[in-house]
Amino acid sequence: MHWLRIYPKRTLWRLYWGVLVLSLILDALALYAHAFHYHFKFQYTLEFFALFGFFGCMLLILIAKGIGLFIVKEEDYYQRRAPQENGVQ
Amino acid sequence: MMAWLHPGVVIALGGLAIPWIPWRRVRQVYFLVLPLMGLVILGLTSWGFFGFSISQSKVQVPFSIPFLGYSLQPVRIHALSLLFGYVYVIAAFCMNLYALGVKNDWEHTAAMIYVGSALGAVFAGDLFTLFFCLEIMSWAPFFLLLFRGTKKAMGAALRYVLWHHFSGVCILFGILIHVHATGSLAFGPLPWGYGKDFLGSHLILFGFIINAATAPFHAWLADSYSEASPSGSVYMTAYTTKTAVFCLIVAFSGVKLLMWAGVISAVFSVFMAVLENDGRRLLSYHIVSQVGYMVCGVGIGTAMAINGAAAHAFCHIIYKALLYMGVGCPLLVVGTAKFHRLGGLYRYMPIAFWLTIIGGLSISAFPLFSGFVSKTMTIEAAERIHQPLVYLMLEGASIGTFLHTGLKLPWNIWLQEREEPPPEIRARLKDSAVNSPVHMLGAMGILAFLCVFIGIYPKILYAMLPYPVEFVPYTFTRVFSLTQMFIFTFLGFWVLRKLIKGHAGFVLDTDWPLRIAGGRLIRFCSGPLKALGAFLDRRVTQAASWTVAAFRKPLVEAALTPRFVGAGMLAAIVLFVLFVVRNL
Numbered sequence: 001m002h003w004l005r006i007y008p009k010r011t012l013w014r015l016y017w018g019v020l021v022l023s024l025i026l027d028a029l030a031l032y033a034h035a036f037h038y039h040f041k042f043q044y045t046l047e048f049f050a051l052f053g054f055f056g057c058m059l060l061i062l063i064a065k066g067i068g069l070f071i072v073k074e075e076d077y078y079q080r081r082a083p084q085e086n087g088v089q
Numbered sequence: 090m091m092a093w094l095h096p097g098v099v100i101a102l103g104g105l106a107i108p109w110i111p112w113r114r115v116r117q118v119y120f121l122v123l124p125l126m127g128l129v130i131l132g133l134t135s136w137g138f139f140g141f142s143i144s145q146s147k148v149q150v151p152f153s154i155p156f157l158g159y160s161l162q163p164v165r166i167h168a169l170s171l172l173f174g175y176v177y178v179i180a181a182f183c184m185n186l187y188a189l190g191v192k193n194d195w196e197h198t199a200a201m202i203y204v205g206s207a208l209g210a211v212f213a214g215d216l217f218t219l220f221f222c223l224e225i226m227s228w229a230p231f232f233l234l235l236f237r238g239t240k241k242a243m244g245a246a247l248r249y250v251l252w253h254h255f256s257g258v259c260i261l262f263g264i265l266i267h268v269h270a271t272g273s274l275a276f277g278p279l280p281w282g283y284g285k286d287f288l289g290s291h292l293i294l295f296g297f298i299i300n301a302a303t304a305p306f307h308a309w310l311a312d313s314y315s316e317a318s319p320s321g322s323v324y325m326t327a328y329t330t331k332t333a334v335f336c337l338i339v340a341f342s343g344v345k346l347l348m349w350a351g352v353i354s355a356v357f358s359v360f361m362a363v364l365e366n367d368g369r370r371l372l373s374y375h376i377v378s379q380v381g382y383m384v385c386g387v388g389i390g391t392a393m394a395i396n397g398a399a400a401h402a403f404c405h406i407i408y409k410a411l412l413y414m415g416v417g418c419p420l421l422v423v424g425t426a427k428f429h430r431l432g433g434l435y436r437y438m439p440i441a442f443w444l445t446i447i448g449g450l451s452i453s454a455f456p457l458f459s460g461f462v463s464k465t466m467t468i469e470a471a472e473r474i475h476q477p478l479v480y481l482m483l484e485g486a487s488i489g490t491f492l493h494t495g496l497k498l499p500w501n502i503w504l505q506e507r508e509e510p511p512p513e514i515r516a517r518l519k520d521s522a523v524n525s526p527v528h529m530l531g532a533m534g535i536l537a538f539l540c541v542f543i544g545i546y547p548k549i550l551y552a553m554l555p556y557p558v559e560f561v562p563y564t565f566t567r568v569f570s571l572t573q574m575f576i577f578t579f580l581g582f583w584v585l586r587k588l589i590k591g592h593a594g595f596v597l598d599t600d601w602p603l604r605i606a607g608g609r610l611i612r613f614c615s616g617p618l619k620a621l622g623a624f625l626d627r628r629v630t631q632a633a634s635w636t637v638a639a640f641r642k643p644l645v646e647a648a649l650t651p652r653f654v655g656a657g658m659l660a661a662i663v664l665f666v667l668f669v670v671r672n673l
Contacts (some may be wrong), residue, residue, distance in 0.1 A: 005436045005522050020580065023573045036566045043570075053574035055659065057486040057581030061588055064363030064628035071597040072364055078595075078604060079241075 024050060092151035093139050093164055096127035096178060096402050097208030097222075104201020105537060108194040117189055118291055120197055124181035127208065131174050134166065143171055159274045162214025165549045169399055169555040171351040173211040173335050176403045179203060179539070180327050180410050187532035188320035196236045200324045207328035211335050214276045217266045218326035219336070223260065223300070226329060227253030231579050233321030234313060245316035248604075255327075256299035263292030279340045294341055302377050303384050304354035308600030311361075311373035319417035322369060326376060326413050327406045334383045336403050338555075343390025351385030352482045354378065359489030361598065366591040368416040368426035368498060372409070375494055377401035378486055379405050384465040385483065389474060392556035399467030399554055404459040404543060408451035411536040412494060415445030418525040419502055423510075423517045428591020430514065432505030439520045441525055442503045443532040449499060451540040453491030456572055462547035462562040465571075469560060488578050492589075495575075496582045 027047055030036060038044060045051075074080070103123045110116040113178055134143065141149045149166040181204045188197065206225035213219040227250065234246035267289030268274055279290045302310040310330070314322050341347060358377035365371040379401070386398030418441040419434055420426040447458065454460035464487065471479040509515055518524050543550050551558040582589075639645065 005439055007482040010653070016576075016579070022574055023569075023576055027573060028570070030569065035320075036570075037564070038566065039475070040477050042477070049570040050577045053488055053577035054581045056485050057492050057578045058585060060359065060485075060489050060492065061363055061581075061585045064360045065588060067360060068364040068596070072592075072594045073597060075593050075595050077597070078608070081605070081608060 093134070093162060093166070094130050095209070095212065096130045096174065097205040097212065099130065099205075100124060100127050100178075100181070100208065101202045101205025101225075104198045104205065107197045107201065116194065120185050120189070120201075121182065123201060124178045124185060124204070127178035128175070128182070131171065131178060135171065136642055140197060140633075141166075144644060145169060153214075156217070156244035156393050159215075159217075159268075161217055161274070162210050162276075163209075163218045165214030165276070166212060167555070169335065169338060170211045171533050172399055172403060172553045172555070173331065174208055175553070176406050177208055177211070177328065180536075181324075181533050183321070183532045184323050184327070184359050186535070187323060187417070187529050188524050189528045191318070191320055193236055196233065196318065196321060198327060199229050199232035199236070200321065203233070203324055203328060207332050210332045213276055216268070216276050217274055218258070219276050220260055220264060222335070223332070224257055226332065227257055230313070230317070230321075230325050230329065233324060236321060237316060237318040239316070242316040242318075245313045247307055248600075249313040252299065256296040258296075259292045259299070260296035263289045263294075263296060265289075266292065276339060278547045279344070281341060281344050290341075294337075294344070297333050297341070298350065298384075300632070301330050301337060301380055301384055302333075302354075303350050303381065303600040304357045304377065307354060307358065307377040308598040308603075310377055311598060312372050312600065314373045314376070315367055315369040319421045323413045323417060326372075326409045328379045330376060331402045331406055334380060334387070334398065337384060338395060338398060342387050342395055342649075344388055346388065348385050348388025348476075348479065351381045351383070351388055352479050355381030355385065355486040356482050356489075359486050359493070362489065362493045363589060364596045366428050366594055366596075368428065368502060369413065369420070370491055370596075371498055372412050374415060375412075375490060376405075376409060378490060379409070379452065381486070382464060382483060386470060387477065389470050389479075391470055391474065393473065393560060394467055394470035396551075396554045396556050396558055397463060397468075397470055397592045400463035400466060400550055401460075403550060403553075404451065404463045404540075407536050407539050407543070408448045408459060411448035411533055411540065412445060412452065412498075414529065414533045414536070415441055415448060416498070416502070421460065421526075421529075422524050423514045425514075426502070427593070427594050431502045432513070433503075433507030433510040433512065434518075435503040436508065437510070437520075437522070437524045438503065439522055439560045440530055441533070442499060444530070444537045445499055445503075446495070447537040447540055449491075449550050451544065453495045453575065454487055454571065455491070455495075455575060456563070456568045457541065457544045459543040461544055461571070462550065465562055465567060481594075483572075488574065491575050491578050493581035496579065497589050500586070501589075505590070 024047060027050065031044065031046060036044065042048065100123050103119075103126070107116060107120055110119060133139065140150070141151070143149065143166060147167065150162050151164050151166070153160045153162045155161075159306070181201075185197075188200065191197065201224060204221045206229060210219055210222035210226065213222055231246050231250050234242050234249060267279065270286075270289060271280075276437075279293060280287060281290055299306045299309075314325050316322075317325055337347065355378045358374040358381065362371050362374035362378070365374060383398040383401050383405070386394040386401065388394075416426050418438055419431060422438075423431075423434075445487065451458040451460045454464040468480060468483050468487075471483060510518070523530070547562060551560075640649070
């Protein structure tokens with residue numbers, strides 16, 4: 001089982017970058033070859049899904065972090081606010 | 090002779106016997122066989138053993154019972170209920186396998202009653218039976234929470250029961266109003282509209298929405314699921330919300346309000362999940378998000394959307410149980426699922442890691458995994474009714490799902506660019522690649538296999554859906570676009586990975602005003618109200634003793650002869666009668 005415990009880092013990274021670049025090229029080619037069948041016009045934008053994934057992910061994290069400034073509290077927030085009074089003795 | 094053997098009754102009543110079996114091995118085998126018996130009964134039903142065949146759009150009611158002038162249908166079998174029944178018993182088997190090591194047998198009993206009542210609800214043919222089963226379902230998990238034994242879990246259990254009793258009361262009143270208005274107790278499509286004629290339906294819908302944890306009434310879910318015992322929480326993930334989705338499909342398909350409620354809940358909870366530090370709370374928010382897809386599908390209401398919602402419920406139960414089990418492994422072994430205390434576990438739990446990754450890829454609808462064949466159906470349904478906003482929000486929520494469940498969760502628990510976990514965690518781990526019990530990994534293995542199997546071969550699932558399926562999941566366009574989207578989501582994650590590292594903290598949710606108000610109420614009761622009570626008590630005692638003292642005076646005592654008291658009583662009665670007669 002020892003082979004399982006080593007995480008094949010470098011190979012995975014190389015594979016990842018390869019697939020990333022390949023997908024960009026393929027997307028452009030397929031778009032010009034009219035191989036896609038979508039329902040909405042905006043989906044036909046060049047590299048729409050790549051941009052959507054990348055910026056959607058970043059926006060999600062950044063906006064949530066912004067909201068987090070207001071709603072993330074210390075771990076025992078409720079316990080501290082209501083000592084012995086949360087319904088349990 | 091009984092026309093049909095109810096698997097829910099078999100499992101729930103069978104569960105009661107578990108603690109009384111004296112031999113441990115026999116008990117464990119019995120515990121595993123219970124859901125299998127349910128599976129066999131359902132298989133026989135599909136096969137036609139009970140004398141009726143099940144096909145799409147065909148409804149079977151084996152028997153009905155007269156009750157107070159209504160006729161109850163405790164059992165009604167159709168394609169949708171069989172679909173839910175199958176996944177309930179399959180999931181229950183894997184969960185039982187996972188929970189095999191739990192020492193407390195009453196926890197098993199509570200879990201089996203919970204599973205049995207969920208089966209009862211999906212096979213219920215009338216609103217009364219449905220309500221009865223939903224009420225049991227609101228109590229059984231209470232014990233799964235209590236058996237964790239911590240003070241926090243007890244608080245969460247009480248809040249869970251409060252939420253579910255509130256939803257139960259809404260459903261009960263809705264049913265009463267509905268039955269009074271229509272005279273029908275049947276559990277089928279309910280009338281829908283706006284205005285006070287539909288109050289009954291509104292109340293029932295509200296109750297179902299709370300049970301389905303649709304935003305903003307979802308806070309109970311993250312609150313309670315994250316506090317249950319490691320195996321107890323796995324049970325909780327599957328049944329309550331999915332039964333509510335089933336009820337919504339049966340009663341309210343096509344209600345446009347649900348479409349928007351579902352979309353908002355799918356997106357909202359993804360934002361909440363970014364901030365979470367606790368593995369199980371993060372997954373809880375993703376239950377809310379995924380159930381949002383289903384609720385949205387119910388709201389769209391076309392055949393494809395309903396199929397999508399049902400199929401997604403099926404797949405969701407399987408991959409979500411797998412994910413909760415994956416987080417349960419470190420929770421059980423090292424005692425925490427908080428991200429800021431973990432990381433670097435990969436060397437010690439690689440199998441759990443890879444199985445969790447399969448769950449993560451399934452939930453984010455990666456091609457070749459189960460989520461892909463079900464979630465895309467709902468999304469396609471949204472595209473076909475030309476709702477670009479719904480489409481974008483659902484697709485965006487699936488980015489968030491991949492970001493958290495596929496990337497953030499495994500990365501924070503198992504990797505975090507560390508070779509070794511923090512010393513206090515390392516101290517609790519054996520130097521082996523299998524740190525969690527083998528039966529737990531076995532249960533996860535079965536679920537992971539199902540995730541991949543359904544993803545590769547969705548035909549079986551599609552054949553069980555309530556409507557004929559004319560949807561092809563694997564088209565070049567969809568596979569390519571979604572794969573590309575996920576690859577780039579990973580890039581975004583890698584760029585900002587420092588930002589979503591776990592930090593100790595607690596994220597407030599929409600139940601904040603309720604919990605603060607509840608705390609204030611309890612503080613008011615235990616403080617001023619109690620003082621007022623004591624004050625009134627003192628005053629009444631004082632007044633009583635004064636009165637007694639006044640009558641004890643010799644002069645007064647001498648005047649109170651029996652004749653005087655009798656005359657006084659008579660006069661009082663006459664006066665009272667006169668008063669009553671005058672006012673009539």
